[in-house]
Structures are given as C-alpha cells and as structure tokens.
Amino acid sequence: MDRKRCTLKLLVQPSRGLVDEMFIILVQKAPSGFQLTVHALHKCEDGHSWEAFGHYTADTIGTVNVSEDPSLGGTYSGVEQMGLLWSLRPVPGSKPGLRLRKMNVQIPMEVTISVYQGHQTEGFMDQVPLASVVVERWYMAPGVSRIPITEDGLTATLFLPPGPGPFPGLLDLWGGGGQLVEYRASLLASHGIASLALDYLTAKIIMETGKMVDLQYFEKAYKILEQHPQVHGSSIGMLGLSLGTSITLKMAVYSEVMKLRCAVCISGCHMQPVDGSVEEILKYFNQNADRTRISEENELIWRDVLLPVPSDLAFKVDMGRLKCPLLVVVGEDDQNWPASESAMDMEEMMEQAGNSHLLTVLSYPKAGHLIEPPYTPHARASLFKSLATREKMIVLWGGETAAHSRAQEDAWRKLLVFLKENLYSGSNPGTTSLSHL
C-alpha cells in the first residue's frame, strides 16, 4: 500500500476512559478485503513493554470494527471487543514472571493502538504502522479526591467521589504481597463509593515496630470511614482479595465495632484460627508449607497448604453468625488458595445455620486466583515476594486467559451491582435478591 496516499483511518472511542469502560476500535477506508493487524502497546510504570494484537480482514467497504468482527489470530481470537487489553502480555525478550499493576492512579495508563499491514505476529517495533492513536485508561474519574491517611498509625489512602455526599463507604484489602495498592479503591470511588485502601502487611507501623498489626488496626480504619463527614456511617462494606478475605470474614463475623452492611470475598477462604490476628493467620498458613507443590514450569502451587477444610471449629470462621450479605467470588482454577472448597464449606455451614440467604457465590470455570478489575491482563503465574521467606519466587495463580478475562468482566459487573444494592438501597440488609444477575 502506498504510504504517501494511505487514507486508512483509525478511531478509538473513548480516547480517555475509565479502566472498566469498554472502547470501540474502528478502522475505516482500508482497501476492501485488506489484511491488517490491530496492535496495542503499553509501557508500564516498571518500564516493561506489553503488547497484544489481533488479525483482521477489512470488509467490502474497507472497515474493521473490533467489537463486531472476529480476530482470526494473534493474542486473542474471535469477536473480542476488549481483547487488545486483556490479552496484553510482556513483549518477547522480557524477563519472566511479570505482572501488570498500576501504582500511581493519578495518571492514566497510556496504550498505543496501531494498525499494521498484513497479519503479523512479531517485530512490530521494527516497522512503521499505517496509523496509530494513543488511548488513556484511568483508574480515577475526574473529581475523585485522593487523601492519604496516616492517623492512628494507619497506612491507607481514602478515595472520595466528587459531589457533596454523603457516600457509602468501603474498606478495600489486598492479599499477601502487602504494599498499599490503590487502584481498585480509586475505581470504586469513581463509581460513587468512598473507598479506603489499607496496607496491613507492610504498613509504616509494622516496618517501625517489627510487629504485625492487631485487629484494632482494621477497626480504626473502619472508624475513619464511619466518622468521615462525607461518608454515610451506617453504609460501610468491606472487600478483600486472597489474604484480605481472611480479615474481611473475621471482622464481618466477630467484630463488635464494625457493623458491616455487606462484604465481598474474592479468591479467599474462611479457614483461619478464629482467635488471633494477622500474625496467627500467617503462622497457620505456614504450618503446612510442606504441602506446597511445584508445577512442571517450576511454579509454586500453594492451594494444598490450606487443605483439607478443617472440621475443627477453632480453625474456620463461624459463618452461621454472619449477619450481612456476602458475595463470594471464586476461580475454579485457583492454584493459590482453595477458594472453591472453602466456598462449598461456607455454604454448608450457612445452610445449617439458616442464614444462607445472605450468601451469593460466583464461581468461574478456568479462572485463576487474581480476579481483578476487568480488561487488565491476566497473569497465570508471576513473581511473588513471600513475606515469610522474603524470597521472590514464581507462583502459579492459575486461570486460562480468555476465560479468566471473561470472569473478571462478569465478576466486576456483579460486584458493582451487589455493592450498590446493599450500600444504597432503602431495603433491609439481607433481603436484596441477586437472582436477576
């Protein structure tokens, strides 16, 4: 194709969107039947490059619409509107075990979407594309305020939606990797929920004293939300992933201080010493470390460490005492935690206790452990720094990319509905039906 006279047009709408918004990618005025590759390139904060691509054939009027036309090959295939984002993977030659996570949520992810001639699979960086545009993907909507919280010895960040409020509140907990991870909380604030991202493993107070936090640490975080003038004190929920679910369930069932309106547990379990805080939970997990398996690719599989589900009630949260709606999200290929087995046991406990109407379980075949906000790339395994050994090793999370990405999209949608219905509505907690989901 004559580059000088190339009139191919590439349009991506919206050019600036939230991370969980869909976009439309349109190629127009290509020659009829033209073979082309639509390519996405992202350079992350760590300096690594990620790419995804799909092979398309223009129709008789020279158009390719990624939301309607099938990709014939590449990092994704079939009709996949958001494939160029969820199938992003490190470019060839990258170091192994990478995971894409945004740490600075105040600036967007920039993705360059380009069109290349022909059906290509490599060497994109050595070629000049026919056209390219830049797309911004934001974890924070305009007007969301980011407020670092350091009082009461907490290491946390509060995200407030724009507007007068008052807003429902949410405590947001990540897992065993620690750090203060803000992106899910900022995204939830972009949906109208005042969200507090809390570091409870590598917080400043832990680094200084050398001791793990106790349960009061979480209650203090709850109080910060409850007493905030723009937060509706009786509409506070809690969301945890992985180790964060252990804390969430413990607080939801046993805390006298925290009156949670609802809770969400992603890829977690209810097995833990009922008495005891973070330190005891971690010790409990480590006692069966010898049950760790290694995959053929030398990745660590941890799911057996917490199995079998104990019958001893001193080692699992008494789910029968739960009084608020609970959404449990499980990946059936989770190689890190036995989330499926735990979900089944929780359901059984609640059925026996008569409060199973509070429980909703979303179980996704071929989804792994890291069920994140949608359209972010799937990491089947990645480098993980264990707090116990302080070593970095490659851990198997599980999941098959396309199915895992579909699970992320569906789970996020349902999570938002669950939170909105339970934190906003005027009905009594526990009566919200999710049967329409």
Added chain:
Amino acid sequence: MIVTLRLSTMSPPTSPILSVQPTRGLVDEKLKVVVESLPPGSPVTLHSLHHSEDEDYWEAFGHYVSDFRGMVSVSEDLSFGGTYTGKEDMGLLWSMRPVPGSRKGLRLRKMNVCSPMLHNISVYSGHVSEGFREQTPLTSVLVERWYMAPGVKRIDIMEKGVRGTLFIPPGPGPFPGLLDMWGGGGGLIEYRSALLASHGYVSLAMDYFNSQELESADLEFKYFETAFNIIKEHPQVIPDRVGMFGLSLGSLVTMHVAAESTIVKPRCCICVSGSHFYPRDRTIKEVIMEPRSNSHRLRIDENNHHVWRDMWIHLLDDPSKKVDVGKINCPILLVNGKDDQNVPADECAEDIALLMNAAGNGHLLSRVLYPDTGHLIEPPYSPHFRASNFKAAGVATKTVMLLWGGQTKPHSDAQEDAWRKILSFLQHNLYSSTPPRAKL
C-alpha cells in the same frame, strides 16, 4: 414475643445517581447526562459550573421533571426553563453565561490546551434559577473537556521569523496540514489547531501580530508564505495537502494569500466570518485601520456596544480595495452568520460569489449562511456572547465592547452544524484520494 432489631438506626443514602458520559471527552463530543433514582415526577435542576482561566464563573442550567421511573435524560427530555429550554442535549455547555455579578464583556476562551476545561455538573432539588453557590446539590460529577486528544504533540515554533504553535496528530503520518489563523484580537490562540490535530491534521496556529519588523506589505505577505511552507516541508506532512483556515481577519488573510501567492498553493481554504477587503499592497495594520477613516459609519448601539459592520460596506463598490477572488484556484468554503454585526459577511459572500462566477471559478466556491448567527463562529458547544471586550492588536486603540451579533440558540446550532461541515470539507479535500471538488 419476637423483637426484631434493625442493624442500623439510619437508613442508607438514597441520593439520586448522576451519570455523565464521557467524563473525559473532546470539546466537540456530545455528552450524555442521565439522572436516576429520583422520586417520580419530581422537579430538579441540572446545573453546570465552570471556573475559567481568568477566574470568572460561568454557569448554565435546565429545569426538568423526572419521569415515572424517577429518571431524567437530558438528551431525551425537555428543559422547561433555565438558560435553555426544550430538548437540548448540549444545552448545559453552549448556554453557559457569566454568573450574576461577574465583570462585563467576558469571553470564554481556553488558552492552555494541555489541560482540560473542568465542568461541575450538579443536580439540585426543585426548579432553581439563582443562588446555586449557596445551596448543596443532591449530587454532582466533574467532567473534563479537552481540546487535545491523547498523543497529540504540541511544538513551539520560532522559525524564520514565524511565531506559532504546531500540533501534530499521533501516529506515523504523513498527514494533511492546515495553517490556522484567528482575527484582529491577536495573540497566539491554540485551541482550534489542537482540536484539528485531534482530528488528524497537522495544524499551525500562528501569531501574526507580534513581529515588529513587518512594516511592509511585501514582508508581511512573505511571512504567511513562509508559515505555510513550514507546514508543507514538515516531514510528517503531505506537501500537496496543506490548506488554510481563517476566522475574521484570518479569513481575509487566507483569501488574500490564496488569490495572490505564486509560491503557496493551498489545497483548500476555509473562511469563517470574513470579508474580502484586502488590497494587495496594504499591510494588515492598514487594513484594520481602513474603516476607521470612516468613523462616521461607526454605530454605537443602545448598550454602548460598537457596531463595525457598516464601516466596511462602502468598500464593496471599489475593486481596488478587494481581494481578486477570481484568481483563487482551490476549493473555498465560506461560513458566515447573517447577524454578523462586526463584518458585513452576508454581503461579502454575495459579492465573492458574483466575482468568482464572473471569473469562471465559481464552481470552487461553497457557502453556508446561518440565520441569527453572529461573527464568532467557534468550535461547537462553546458559549455564545453577543458582545464582548475587544482590543485590536498591534494598533493604538482602547478596549471597547464590540457587538458580534447572534442569538444564543441559533448561533449555537450554527456552530455545531458548521463544525460538522468544516470537518467534512477538510476530510474530502485533504484526505480523500479523489481530486478535490468544491461541493460538500
């Protein structure tokens, strides 16, 4: 007896939910504003507030009533009052005006295009018409409106005496180019160029008043030719696809260069609200000062606004005072408002058509004339002002309140329609591979 304990003593929030899409968009993109979870049949006010770079506050508002589902959709429902009425999906932007108590004669223009315009869109209970700042809205969101798409590059140009800003679309190119010129207020106004680059055109916004050395008409003419060539010779520009775009005085310069230059051959021209009164051997300063020699034709209306349109009309009868439009040999689009109080755009367009038809190049001319539309035909959804403070650049005059003309609603409709036609004209003449044609 069973006592049921409620878990909470206060009911959870039931505030309405306001959603505005997109929250970050280009200034020429439409907004979808929807309010849900209102009580059915309740009166609400949708309000938009903008704090300008000059520190003034601008606002717009519409009065709505929620339907049986408790919903208001600005693109579907009627506003019953406020700064706009009827079914107006973009009324919250184009009907903005300075809040009560503001300075007079304000004009809203974005000077820093690297940051967005911020609008606070809020929902108030009831039909409110004033005192918005003293009340708390039910809910509000912040919306960003950008003149620059992501990936557009902004480059300061200071080359061969030409001062301006070049905007380059993302991607390898090569792209068609545009020389973008504003009017007699001078300065370096970048927003239209940034927006044009966001649509795929390498665009040079030019400041043509600052050079002290432009004392002769010849030097001045060369300045425009040089600027045109800077674009044409840029490695990412297709050399035979460079056009010119001007408003008001810029429009005049565009016609002048298109007609008289032997060096520069624009592929097409867009002239918004321009006249054709520009003799070959005069400088811009002389052109601006020309009507002042007829200051008895200056009218000052009942609001103390200066009306300039009549100061030019006598020039229509003097061929030596007009651009020789018969020599233009590229497609040219004239966009004018019938209520232009600054320049007799209507009469000029008629005269241009007559002259071009007589010369045999009338097939190159397209014209659009909008009723009740004034002089400042800007990119869509920007607020309309019938008059504003104006100080002519480069000449020793004082600031006056100039009457531009136009009625807000028709003028805003014209801006939206004109922009669509302009983009279509540019797409056809600068992007399409078929030979250029004048007709839209």
